[in-house]
Amino acid sequence: MREGWEYKKLGEVCCPKNKIQRAARCFDSSDKILYIDISSIDNTMQKVTDITSVTFGDAPSRAQQKIEYGDIVVSTVRPNLKNIAIIDRYEPNIVASSGFCVLRNTECIERNYLFHYVTSDIFTQHLMKITTGANYPAVRDQDVRDSIIPLPPKSTQLAIVSELDKIKELIRLKKEQLKDFDNLAQSIFYEMFGDPVENDKGWEVMKLKEIVSDDCSISYGIVQPGDGVENGVPVVRPVDMTETFISRQGLKNTTKEISDSYKRTILKGDEILMCVRGTTGLVAMASPELKGCNVTRGITPIECGPSCNKWFIYYQISNPSIQQHIAEYTRGITLKQINMKDVREIPLCLPPLPLQHLFAQCIEQIEHQKAEVQKAIIDLETLLAARMQYWFE
Incomplete structure (x- = not known):
């Protein structure tokens, strides 16, 4: 003591x-x-x-x-x-x-x-x-x-608060940088394609179910993945969707038998993951390391077909106009969710593929910068955890 x-x-x-x-x-x-x-x-x-x-x-x-x-x-x-x-x-x-x-x-x-x-x-x-x-x-x-x-003593409490507040403020500022990068990406999206709902540039409009790959069913994931098992199949939950790319590290595991009973949502490692319970419309990317993993009931994997670029679809779903559309179809007070039928019917504009690829090139540069900021956040969070352990253990 x-x-x-x-x-x-x-x-x-x-x-x-x-x-x-x-x-x-x-x-x-x-x-x-x-x-x-x-x-x-x-x-x-x-x-x-x-x-x-x-x-x-x-x-x-x-x-x-x-x-x-x-x-x-x-x-x-x-x-x-x-x-x-x-x-x-x-x-x-x-x-x-x-x-x-x-x-x-x-x-x-x-x-x-x-x-x-x-x-x-x-x-x-x-x-x-x-x-x-x-x-x-x-x-x-x-x-x-x-x-x-x-x-x-109170004086020590105040000193500890001051130290931890400073680290948290640095983390907050870095996270604001990430938001700025996301805003930049959306600005580029608007400049190139306009509002996807108003569609004043007259792009072709198709439903989400019409632009995914042939073997993408846009389905719910595992309803009851269990408490977690050693050496099982990693499962992505909505709580894991905190960054653009989801890491395999820290995911809870389910049994292979449970995962195999939801074969339609076993990941290939190149899907867009969309949250359909809680924060509906939240999206993240499945990285190649997630190949063979699965998702829970609150997430649906979206695998893009040959007519669209996944970065273009990712940022279009993230667009405030599409998010508003998703919110209008979200139901529930204590547990908010959107029906899978309504997810499949989400209308998306579809410009020529070369234009989508050009947008994706810009986004890849932005994502590189975001990755540097995210690394700095991880370093600061590690420092914060270490200082908390020092004071509170």
Whole structure:
């Protein structure tokens, strides 16, 4: 133990659970609320990015906890996904799912120190150890509150927060660079092809199902891949779609028997992968190293046919106009998804193939620059993890 440090339970440094107001006591059925559940959180940025506006009477039955600015929400359902966020909005009517443990700091702990700790790998690994349930993994709210946190003096907490904030800010700036590259790619797309929905340049329009290869069925992946097995078949999940190219490293495995029962979605390693559950319309590229892998129910592989270039299709699906089209066909509140029939019917413009290839050449140069930035992000994230381990272990 470091000199002057204490080790306390989260429940001792945060407000008791009974201090978190029950939504039913705060809202009438006609009141408008902002509802947060697991799908509301970007677990790579650890921020709330998607809040559903709904009347309290129409909200899911799990809409039970009224939360405030500065509260930290920790998912108790599938906690190993790092569905953790700090509420950064001053809205008076935010309601969180009962699937979150809500941590509200007291005077003895700095809020951002608490947030850094619960987003550290040390805390995540602890949650994984106390998680129970094979088909529906979860951890009890009380078990989260019983977790131990190292507690230095306030001045040390502030110094640690300052150090970790600086590294996180560098990571944020690098990620902004990636967004700038993506915006540049979309600008080139608009300049060459115009808006793909308005199609003011009069390109031929075809449905997605008409431009894929003959053996691409545009199908759902594995419904229940299981908990993971050693030396099995790697499976791509929506949570793995964090970069343009998906790496084989870190993927969970399913059995060969389960994978073989979904032969239509076994990857060749050159497909576009599109998310059809949760963040519908999100796309990523399958790299050659993914050959032989499979995907889960939330993803459909798209293999381009001879009439189209995959980079052109990738950026057309990523285009805001096509994303809006996908959003209009997305259904559900607690679990957003788009029917496969509607995916197959997505209309895409199809300029001459040489023009598509010219666009792809520009994109390959941009992707090279993005790869350099992504390497810098990985280095910074490694540094952040090392510093968190030093302070929190």
